[in-house]
Amino acid sequence: GQQLNQSPQSMFIQEGEDVSMNCTSSSIFNTWLWYKQDPGEGPVLLIALYKAGELTSNGRLTAQFGITRKDSFLNISASIPSDVGIYFCAGHSQGSYKLIFGSGTRLLVRP
Amino acid sequence: SQTIHQWPATLVQPVGSPLSLECTVEGTSNPNLYWYRQAAGRGLQLLFYSVGIGQISSEVPQNLSASRPQDRQFILSSKKLLLSDSGFYLCAWSVKGDVDGYTFGSGTRLTVV
Numbered sequence: 001g002q003q004l005n006q007s008p009q010s011m012f013i014q015e016g017e018d019v020s021m022n023c024t025s026s027s028i029f030n031t032w033l034w035y036k037q038d039p040g041e042g043p044v045l046l047i048a049l050y051k052a053g054e055l056t057s058n059g060r061l062t063a064q065f066g067i068t069r070k071d072s073f074l075n076i077s078a079s080i081p082s083d084v085g086i087y088f089c090a091g092h093s094q095g096s097y098k099l100i101f102g103s104g105t106r107l108l109v110r111p
Numbered sequence: 112s113q114t115i116h117q118w119p120a121t122l123v124q125p126v127g128s129p130l131s132l133e134c135t136v137e138g139t140s141n142p143n144l145y146w147y148r149q150a151a152g153r154g155l156q157l158l159f160y161s162v163g164i165g166q167i168s169s170e171v172p173q174n175l176s177a178s179r180p181q182d183r184q185f186i187l188s189s190k191k192l193l194l195s196d197s198g199f200y201l202c203a204w205s206v207k208g209d210v211d212g213y214t215f216g217s218g219t220r221l222t223v224v
Contacts, residue, residue, distance in 0.1 A: 006154075033213070042201050042215030043155070088155065090213075097143055097162060099213055103154035 006089050006102030013079055014110050021087060021105040022073040029091035032065050032072040033099065037086040046087075047074070079109050113138035117202050117216035124223055130175075130189040132219050134202030137183065142204040144185040146177055147215075149199040161185060162207070197223045 006023045013019060023032075031050055035043035047058050049065035049072060056063055062075045072089055089102040114137045124130060136142050146158040157170045159177035167177050174193050178186045185202060202216040 040218070040220070042203070042218050044215070045213070097160055097168075098145075098157060101155040101157075 004100055004102040010106040012108045017079055019076040019079055023089035023102045024071045028069040030094045031092040033090045034063050034074045035088040081109050081111050084109050115216045121220045124192050127191050130192050132187040134185040136204045145203040146187050147201040192223045194223050
């Protein structure tokens with residue numbers, strides 16, 4: 001079945017630093033999404049990407065849909081303590097009812 | 112506006128006891144519904160999804176079952192819990208054909224002792 005490889009597994013950074021995480025897939029997706037999960041809560045959608053090569057920003061967050069349609073990255077600029085959480089990538093294939101999720105990147109920010 | 116409710120928020124159950132977790136969606140009709148499990152510090156594992164009343168698809172063989180008795184109600188059950196059933200259970204819904212509308216509930220933390 002389809003799998004997403006997300007890296008890194010975890011990051012411990014200093015407040016103010018930039019962060020980058022990515023996902024790769026063995027197959028093509030039509031949509032890439034990035035979610036954030038705060039501790040003890042359900043994931044919340046951050047950014048959705050619909051076209052190969054698309055670059056989309058949401059405040060300090062920027063995500064790109066890879067040209068091959070098999071990868072995506074998420075950048076967070078000037079990190080702050082409230083960025084702490086688990087970030088998940090997710091991919092969707094045409095005609096499928098399901099999202100395929102990556103294994104998550106746990107982000108810790110040192111004030 | 113649409114909302115999704117999950118309860119209970121936390122649950123501690125002995126091994127061998129039954130389980131029933133409930134999820135309801137408000138403000139929409141005919142949603143796709145999903146149950147995910149998240150083990151401690153791990154990713155999201157899709158357990159079941161449903162595209163309509165009485166229609167359940169199981170993703171992985173396990174000790175759990177799901178039912179959709181009403182359009183906006185999704186129930187996760189077990190007859191006899193195992194220690195390995197412990198985890199964080201998340202319900203989610205989406206509008207048919209719209210993956211953007213994949214909205215999660217706040218989750219149920221289940222500890223089997």
